[in-house]
Amino acid sequence: MPAPDANAPAPAGTVLELTVSNHPGVMxxxxxxxxxxxxNVEGVACLPLPDAxxxxxxxxxxxxxxxxREDQRLVQIVRQVEKLHDVRATRLLPGGHPVFSALAAHxx
Amino acid sequence: MPTLTGAEIIVRLLERQGIEFLAxxxxxxxxxxYDALSHSRIRHVLxxxxxxxxxxxxxxxxxxxxxxxxxxxxxxxxxxxxxxxxDARLDSVPIVCLTGQVPSPMLGxxxxxxxxxxxxAIPVTKHCFLARSxxxxxxIIPEAFRIAASGRPxxxxxxxxxxxxxxxxxxxxxxxxxxxxAPPVPxxxxxxxxxxxxxxxxxxxxxLGGGAARSGAHRxxxxxxxxxGLPAVSTLHGLGCAPADHPLNxxxxxxxxxxxxxxxxxxxxxxxxxGCRLDDRATGRMDRFCPDAALVHIDIDAAEIGKRRATQAAxxxxxxxxxxxxxxxxxxAPRLAWRVRVTTxxxxxxxxxxxLDDPRSAYGVIAAAARAAARTDGPDVLVATDVGRxxxxxxxxxxxxxxxxxxxxxxxxxxxFGLPAAIGAALAEPGRPVLCVSGDGxxxxxxxxxxxxxxxxxxxxxxxxxxxCLGLVRQQQELFMGGRTFGSGFSxxxxxxxxxxxxxxxxxxxxxxxDPETAMAEAFAAPGPCLIxxxxxxxxxxxxxxxxxxxxxxxICQEAGTVETITAKEAAHACA
Ligand SMILES: Cc1ncc(C[n+]2csc(CCOP(=O)(O)OP(=O)(O)O)c2C)c(N)n1
Numbered sequence: 001m002p003a004p005d006a007n008a009p010a011p012a013g014t015v016l017e018l019t020v021s022n023h024p025g026v027m028x029x030x031x032x033x034x035x036x037x038x039x040n041v042e043g044v045a046c047l048p049l050p051d052a053x054x055x056x057x058x059x060x061x062x063x064x065x066x067x068x069r070e071d072q073r074l075v076q077i078v079r080q081v082e083k084l085h086d087v088r089a090t091r092l093l094p095g096g097h098p099v100f101s102a103l104a105a106h107x108x
Numbered sequence: 109m110p111t112l113t114g115a116e117i118i119v120r121l122l123e124r125q126g127i128e129f130l131a132x133x134x135x136x137x138x139x140x141x142y143d144a145l146s147h148s149r150i151r152h153v154l155x156x157x158x159x160x161x162x163x164x165x166x167x168x169x170x171x172x173x174x175x176x177x178x179x180x181x182x183x184x185x186x187x188x189x190x191x192x193x194x195d196a197r198l199d200s201v202p203i204v205c206l207t208g209q210v211p212s213p214m215l216g217x218x219x220x221x222x223x224x225x226x227x228x229a230i231p232v233t234k235h236c237f238l239a240r241s242x243x244x245x246x247x248i249i250p251e252a253f254r255i256a257a258s259g260r261p262x263x264x265x266x267x268x269x270x271x272x273x274x275x276x277x278x279x280x281x282x283x284x285x286x287x288x289x290a291p292p293v294p295x296x297x298x299x300x301x302x303x304x305x306x307x308x309x310x311x312x313x314x315x316l317g318g319g320a321a322r323s324g325a326h327r328x329x330x331x332x333x334x335x336x337g338l339p340a341v342s343t344l345h346g347l348g349c350a351p352a353d354h355p356l357n358x359x360x361x362x363x364x365x366x367x368x369x370x371x372x373x374x375x376x377x378x379x380x381x382x383g384c385r386l387d388d389r390a391t392g393r394m395d396r397f398c399p400d401a402a403l404v405h406i407d408i409d410a411a412e413i414g415k416r417r418a419t420q421a422a423x424x425x426x427x428x429x430x431x432x433x434x435x436x437x438x439x440x441a442p443r444l445a446w447r448v449r450v451t452t453x454x455x456x457x458x459x460x461x462x463x464l465d466d467p468r469s470a471y472g473v474i475a476a477a478a479r480a481a482a483r484t485d486g487p488d489v490l491v492a493t494d495v496g497r498x499x500x501x502x503x504x505x506x507x508x509x510x511x512x513x514x515x516x517x518x519x520x521x522x523x524x525f526g527l528p529a530a531i532g533a534a535l536a537e538p539g540r541p542v543l544c545v546s547g548d549g550x551x552x553x554x555x556x557x558x559x560x561x562x563x564x565x566x567x568x569x570x571x572x573x574x575x576x577c578l579g580l581v582r583q584q585q586e587l588f589m590g591g592r593t594f595g596s597g598f599s600x601x602x603x604x605x606x607x608x609x610x611x612x613x614x615x616x617x618x619x620x621x622x623d624p625e626t627a628m629a630e631a632f633a634a635p636g637p638c639l640i641x642x643x644x645x646x647x648x649x650x651x652x653x654x655x656x657x658x659x660x661x662x663x664i665c666q667e668a669g670t671v672e673t674i675t676a677k678e679a680a681h682a683c684a
Contacts (some may be wrong), residue, residue: 028227050568076411076415079411082410084235085235
C-alpha cells in the first residue's frame, strides 16, 4: 500500500460534526436519515471519543463527521438530525474539517 | 435491594407508569414477559394479529393523549407491527412497542424468528432501543415513555432479547415513571415578530392542525378568531378545534375541502399555520398554495419549519402556549370586510353533500348516526374511521364539537385502522360507545379483530358502508383513468351481518330497520359491540375534490368531473 499523500487536495464541502451515543445502530440511523431524504453524503468518518463514560455504561460517546455538499436543504436536514435522540450535539463547519484531507490522502 | 428478572422489571415499570391495559400476541421470544404479565393487574388484550394490537394501542393513545403499549414476539410478530408503528409516526401518536427478540448470543445468526427489528424500526419510529441487559431496562423503559410523549409525540420501540427478559438484575430503587418533558415555551421575540405580521395583515387565515388539537390550543384559537377576525380552516386532525357551526370556520382544507375553504386560502394575505406540517393532501400543489400569503408557522417540531415552504415568521413551541402568547400580544381587530367576505364564502361555497336527510344514503347515514349517538351519549362521542370514501365523508359531515374526537389514519392512510383503533379507544374510555365508520375493503384488512371486540366486550359500534368495491380507488379511476375501473371491485361479496354474528357479535342491516336513526340509537345504547350494515352501492363521489397533484383552487365539484377554478380575486380586492 502506498504511503498517504500529504499534499492531496482537501475535499470541498461543509462538514457536519455530530456527537452521538456510541452504540450499535447509531451510524446507520444517521446515515439512513440522509439517504431517506435523498441528501448525498460525500464522506463519513467516525471515532469513539476518549474518556467519555456513557451513562448506560455501554461505551460512551462517538464523534461522526459527515462531509456534505452545500445545498439549500442543509439547514432543514440539520434540524432533522438534531431530532434523533442519540445525537447529543451538532456543529456545522462550513470550512470543512482536516479529517477529510487526511482521508483523501489515502486515495491519492 | 430488589432482585428481579428483566421481564418482572418491565411489568413493574409498566404498572408504575400507570398502564391499565396493553394489547399483544405471545410467542417464543416474548414468553418470559407474558409469564411476568400473568401476575400483574395490567389487563392483557389478546389481539388476533399484531397490526391489530398496534392499532388498539394507537386507539387508546389517540383517545387519551397518553402513551399506550403493544407487545409482539420476534420475527413475524415484529414485522406485523410495523404498519401500525409507521402510522403512529406519521400521525404523531405516542405508543410504546415491546418486541421479543432472539437471545443476545444468537443475534445475527439467522436464528428461528430472527429479524433485525431495530434496523426495520429506525425509519418508522421516533426512537428505538435494543436492550442489552436487564439492568438497562430501568433506564430504557421510563425513557421510552418520556420520548414517546415529549414534544411532538411518536412511537418508540424497545427490542427485548429473550435473555434480557430472563436475566436477573439487582438494584437499589425504582426509577421514576417516564413523563413528558415540559412543553417548549415560545420565544418572545419570535412571537412579537409573528404578532406584528398578523397585526399588519388584512386577510389573515388560521390553519389548525393535529398539534393544535393535541396541545389544547383550541380555546386560544377561538379567542383569536373572535377578537382578531381570523377565520379558520383545519386539517383532518385539526377538526374540532374550531366549532363546526362557527361562521368563521370554513372546515377542512385541501383535497376534499369545501370550495369556501380553498377559496379563502387563495384570497388570504397571511396564513397562520398551527401544529401542522403542510402535507400535500392539505396544500395541493405547493407552488400554488396560498399564492398571496405570508406564512407564519407554529410547530413544536422545529424541523417542520421551512420543510415545505419558507416562513416569514416562525415559532418553534407548543401550539397552545404560542397561540396564548400571540393572543396576548395582538390588539383586537375587527377586519369587518374580511369577516363579511368569509361569511359570504361559507354561505356560497359551503359543503352541501347530497342526500344528507336520507338516513340510508352514503352521507345521510353518517349524519343520522351522529344524531343517534348524540341522543344516547352527547355530542362528543369518539368516532374512528377506516380509509376511503367513508372516511372523507365522515370528516366532511360529522359535527365536530371538540378536538381529538375523530380517530383516523391521516398521514399513512392505512386501511384496517378503524376497528382495532375503535377497540383501543373503547377500552380507554369505558362506559361510552365508540363509533367505527368503515368500508367493506377496509374492514376486511383487520376483520379478525371482530373476535377481540367480542372477547373484550368493547362497546364498538361498526357502521359498515358496504359498496362492494374499493370506493375511493374506483372514484379516482372514474375521474382520472378514463372510467376504467380495474382491480377495484369485489365480485365475491361477504354477508357482513352473518360474518359478525359468526364471531358472536350482534349485527343488523339498516335496510331492514323501520326507522334507521332509532335503530342506531338503540344499538349504540346497548353494551358491547355491534355491526350495522348500510348498503351504499349507488353512492355519489366524494366531492369537491382536487385532482391529485393539482392546485387547491382547481376542484372538481360536479359528478361529471370537470375541474372548476375557484379563484375570486376581484372579491378579495374589495376587502383590501
Ligand atoms: C393498506 C392500504 N392499502 C391500499 C390503500 C389504497 N386505498 C385507499 S382507499 C382504498 C379503498 C377503500 O375501500 P373501502 O374501505 O371499502 O372504503 P370506500 O372508499 O369504499 O368507502 C384503497 C384500496 C390504502 N389506503 N391502504
